[in-house]
Amino acid sequence: MDIQVQSSAVANLRRRPVVVETGGFVAGFTPDTDSPYMNYATPLPGAKPMEQDVAALIGVFRERGLLPRLEFAPQAAPAVAPALRAAGFATEAVHEYLVCTPHTLTAPESADSPRVESPATEEEFAELDAALAEAFGGVFAPSPQGAARLRRTQRSGGAVRFVRDPEGGIVGGASCSPPAEGTAELSGVGTRPAYRGRGIAAAVTAALTEAMFAGGAGSVWLEYSGEGSRRVYERVGYRPQGTRLYLSLPPARQP
Incomplete structure (x- = not known):
């Protein structure tokens, strides 16, 4: 691998x-x-x-x-x-990186699982970029360039997904690179601090992984930032590989 x-x-x-x-x-x-x-x-x-x-x-x-x-x-x-x-x-x-295959993928099945969407407008890309900037504690600032990078990822054959709060604002999301060499990299999974612990990361991860498998990828890989996020990914079906x-x-x- x-x-x-x-x-x-x-x-x-x-x-x-x-x-x-x-x-x-x-x-x-x-x-x-x-x-x-x-x-x-x-x-x-x-x-x-x-x-x-x-x-x-x-x-x-x-x-x-x-x-x-x-x-x-x-x-x-x-x-x-x-x-x-x-x-x-x-x-x-x-x-450490983790890998998910169609055989190991376990999508959340709870009726309370957040609804996952794909951005379609300039406003949605910009709001997702701002949500991810907050999620990662200001490591990067929201910007037109950041929104444009998300848009390019989706248009180039990758995928971008997000979740809204009840009022319609975007509270978390992630992106996945286009498949290459039979695999794809899922990255930038982030949730605004006030909305963590509600299954958003798991729902977005599962949706992106499913999208890549539907597009022909044989596996999807990612890196995790801590034991908490590792547990989220493992529940979706990701396993340590290298x-x-x-x-x-x-x-x-x-x-």
Whole structure:
């Protein structure tokens, strides 16, 4: 599964507005933001970079004034992490990823389960972006660019879903990348703090996962942020499969 997940990560980065490929790495950039979460690189499965390949990758980020940063499944390219660490890259995080298949999917069946919808108007994309910004504690601010990214995800073959409160406001949602290499990545599951514990995350996760299976994906994978969210995903049918490594080059170590 590591190679499949890594191959899908490569395919997703190649969909970014600006893509640079060098020395066994694919770097994807989003020009409307300098967020390291929207501008990063990943290796090709099985890549074996040399010192000059890593130096070239660093240069790709430096010429744009961005933090050199990578996300990848280390077991899919075992030679990459040692080469990056030798150049001064440090670990930001190691996240476990979970995988759901049509065989393991368990959709919520309660009559009280929230109604899940797909955004169709500019206002709905913008309101969902604002809800997710609040859900993630201000890590990013709501913006026209954020709403546009959600819209592009849906129009490119991925999926976006949300839930409303009784008054009609959007209180949570998530998105899923278009299928690639037989799998798809579900990300950005968030619920406004005042509405947590009502099954919103589980309902949105199940709806997106079902949509990807209907579109031909053989699996869907995601990363979780804590034990609480892990339990939500496991109830829907997600199971542990591997890890993803996040490395970046601290400014003091950049050449």
